[in-house]
Amino acid sequence: MIEFLLDGHSQVAPYMQLVQQVKQGLRTGLIEPGDQLPKVRSVAESLAINPNTVLKAYRHLEAEGLVEGRPGVGTFVRRTLAGPSLAGQAELRRELVGWLRRARTAGLEQEDVVALIQTTMRATFQDDEKREEIA
């Protein structure tokens, strides 16, 4: 069974940390479809966090279709991570390397690159969300 950790200093919200740890577990094969996730009560108790936070994480995973809750029994893993295929990722990776080289040639330092990526990422994803809402 997976055991959760919480980084109190991380910028990432606690429930999202739990979500990420489940996904990481799926990626590394630590948990597989059919495995049970720890009960909400025991996670809340061992990490000293609000049970609603755990519930929120499990509901998020359920909305993504990764787990399913069986009332009275527990929460179980439904399927593995249908992530982008390795081939697809390799393509993105190649494009990114090329872009990074161009950025360096243009004179950007690492911090500049990170700042640029972060602000653009936020703006783009927000835009996309809005477009999805309208659509």
Place this chain on the structure above:
Amino acid sequence: MNLALEAHSLGKRYKRNWALRDCSLQVPAGRVAALVGPNGAGKSTLLNLAVGLLRPTEGTLHVLGRRPDGDRDLLDRVGFVAQDTPLYPDFTVSELITMGARLNRRWDTPLARDRMEQIGIPLDRRVEGLSGGQRAQVALTLALAKRPELLLLDEPVASLDPLARREFMQVLMGSVADGDTTVLLSSHLLGDLERVCDYLIVLQTAHVQLLGGVDELVNEHKALTGPRRQRADIAGVAAVIRESHTDKQTTLLVRTNGPILDPAWTVHDVTLEDLVLAYLAYPAPGRAVLGVAK
């Protein structure tokens, strides 16, 4: 929405000082609410009022729908741990449990005994022989053994070492997971409460400064940075909580009521701690109640 606690213009005066003034707030049922503020802000006063140890000077207070004035039925349903966890020093832990059983109509002796065993506190130990952390655990267990609908904790971990603090919160969260208890706990240290609370009340100088669900509050507030300028109305900003200027840059902590689209401003998320500190640094009596959770 069920309210575990509701106050309207609640005020309490001691001789000439107002410990609490014009305090209006709600705590929805099922939440774990944090009552935060510096010492002397009125946190203990509010909790003591809620449990009937104090009587309001003005305004109204309803706990689980009833006035807490000497209401014995209400006392059966509300668990309370006072500041400094008062216990009878010459009683053994077992005798304290017996006391609870004799004085309360709803009482779960097996639960109390099991908990003590889990935490490793011997039942025949006298209270004066317990450490601070153990006393806090005993006091919490006594409150939990009532199987209360509402649990009020006044700075329960203030004088505990980090390990004792963690253990206390573990027991509390386990208990919250078990049932439908609403919890209201106060602290002057936000760090203790961040992981644990999903509702927030900020008190400063006897007034409520901030009130609402933690998620909503964190989503609604943003930090805006941009080139230095006079503050003007910005679309999407409902109120500016704090502003600071350097010679080149202006930083604003704002409450939003819509998306900030103005490209001149860079929008950052804020942590709960930043948020609370900003409200505490700039207290305003009669500040509007915000972000009431649905």
Place this chain on the structure above:
Amino acid sequence: MMWLAWRQHRKQALFAAVGLAALAALVIPTGISMRNAFTDSGLAACLRGLGTTEFLRGDGCDSLSDMFSGRYETLATLSMLFVFLPLLVGLFWGAPLVARELEHGTHRLVWTQGVSRMHWAGVKLGLVLAVTVVAAGGYALMVSWWLGPLNQAGQSRMAELSFDVQGIAPVAYTLFAVALGVFAGTVWRRVMPAMAAALVGFLALRLVVLVQLRGNFLPAHERTFPVIGQERPNPTLGDWTFSTGIKNAAGEVMSTGEQIQCGPAVAGRPDAICAPYGPGAYNFELYQPAGNYWPLQFIEAGLFTAVAAVLLFLAVRQIRSRIA
């Protein structure tokens, strides 16, 4: 709640029981030996012979009586110390009852359990008052029994300090002391100040009643007998004489605090001691007759019990509404 009240005050009840037992162990053997000496020395018979005659000629039972009293003088003086017992009970049982809870903050624990403050106060007060009455009744009974022969031998049981440790008055004093302690605790909310206040209040009222009021509860009687003559009042009547003096024939007070007796005039010249007072002068004494003992006991017990009741009412009112 009964369980809690008992658990909190069981030590006090134990002290009371041990105290009474110790007292009995002291009082009963000495009392029995005193009663034996009373009859064996012939004092009992002598006193029976005197009866209730108001005036005596000659020795009466004085020598036997002085011998008897002298033998038990130390013990009798020690018994006067019982006057402080009600105060001690009030300080150690009454003052901490509410004050200790408030001082240690445990009222925040016990008043938030499923009992109302009134129920809490009622049971605690009820228990402490019940034990008080039993304990006080116990020692009053024992001391009254013990002092019996001494009372008959001429130490009036209505005299100051003797009156205060016998009969039902001690029970009322103890109730008053406890009520005062409890009330002081609800006002000062800390044990030491409450004890101090109870100490002052107790001594004040007791002294005022003892010195100023007791003599005036019932009308005083006056007894007179001539300066010249051999008759004097019977000292074993048990009356409480609180004022003596000499008046002249016209009834004016010539001196106080003394009484004189002289032989008849010899050859027309009066005795040197009696001459200054003129012919027809007489001794007087103001007294409460022995028969007024129980009426006075009831009056004083009633007074202190009434004050105790008022104090308890005020204390309960403090608990209910003022401590908030």
